């Protein structure tokens with residue numbers, strides 16, 4: 001029987017990163033993945049393919065503005081969806097290939113097959129050819145991730161009533177895509193198909209889209225997406241989703257009890273994701289699963305069984321690839337006797353629409369609820385020279401700082417390249433910067449990053465320079 005210091009079950013960004021860090025720290029490491037392709041949700045059916053399609057569709061949408069730049073396109077510009085999807089797959093394949101290389105380079109043993117606990121130190125790997133192999137693990141890291149969730153009355157047929165996984169590989173552009181759930185995944189994929197010509201309607205139970213983020217971001221994103229043609233039905237509870245031939249009929253009710261009926265040819269169900277532990281036999285090892293299906297962990301990501309840890313989407317907290325990665329590294333370092341720490345308040349959240357939306361730290365709603373006295377400074381993108389040069393005028397940067405100490409408590413931005421700009425805010429907050437600290441740092445001109453400096457100036461003493 002093969003025996004390892006650490007066995008990691010699941011090869012998503014949590015699992016494969018943890019495996020690399022374990023190997024770097026000198027552990028004999030193995031990773032078990034039930035699919036042939038490493039990389040988990042993120043690389044195969046999540047972050048990477050969705051960003052590939054967002055990128056392709058963004059290029060297409062930009063053509064409408066070519067004339068403003070003095071670029072004349074003669075002849076028809078057409079979508080070849082099959083080719084667009086094939087390109088997305090090539091990006092995925094190349095990225096997954098990179099993980100295979102990293103496993104080899106770090107001498108990590110890869111087992112392809114479903115991993116399930118035999119007991120707290122043994123894992124059976126059931127392979128596709130029907131054989132099974134049991135391996136021994138001193139420590140195990142559960143990194144089995146998540147799967148799309150649904151509502152009890154919705155039957156996902158994967159043809160017309162679909163999840164994000166199918167939405168990443170459609171064979172035609174929907175005529176009318178009805179999206180159930182206005183969270184990050186629904187909105188990103190909605191913008192892909194909106195740009196490609198679909199009518200897109202979003203039904204959201206809460207009173208705003210991207211409800212986990214600062215409400216000013218929801219408001220601005222709604223405004224921009226409405227301008228682009230997306231339709232929103234917020235504060236609507238979906239009551240039924242039925243297939244009628246090639247049509248999908250969605251009924252939803254508002255707070256007054258009024259019912260709307262939306263008929264589309266596809267419906268994307270994006271109401272969140274659920275932690276995934278099917279087939280893991282966690283109980284055989286004594287690992288506790290919560291009522292919400294999450295593997296229970298303490299602050300050190302240790303489960304109810306001392307030699308078994310869990311990370312990523314399968315445990316509490318934000319379902320984000322970079323959160324999973326941080327936890328993967330943390331577990332490896334704990335096993336090596338180090339004392340790593342994650343500040344969950346500083347895990348940024350991003351929506352990769354255009355304009356991009358990004359945030360870190362506390363929202364205004366959270367600060368108000370906690371009774372924290374704060375100052376707020378905002379700066380609009382339309383006042384930036386760089387934004388005018390590229391006609392990316394939508395959005396703003398908002399900085400929230402403690403009223404007395406001026407420490408930055410939250411940064412919320414929507415606009416061009418904010419997915420990258422948010423890193424400055426994370427760095428500043430990691431070092432407990434004040435708004436004034438940021439406002440006194442030189443920012444290259446002309447850049448989108450100047451909006452961060454200007455918002456910091458506005459938060460410090462309302463002394464932004466360019467408004």
Ligand code: FAD
Nearest residue numbers: 010012014034040041042046047115145312313319320321
């Ligand atoms: P996963 O990536 O889900 O990986 C778990 C792996 O474990 C899977 O490969 C699974 O097959 C394997 N597994 C499960 N059970 C077993 C078992 N018993 N034996 C063997 N293998 C098993 N996050 C971001 O941060 N940025 C984004 O832009 C972003 N975009 C997204 C877009 C979409 C459409 C979706 C669906 C998700 C997106 N996410 C994004 C979320 C991100 O994909 C997840 O947070 C991340 O993949 C979680 O990583 P993980 O390692 O915990 O689990």
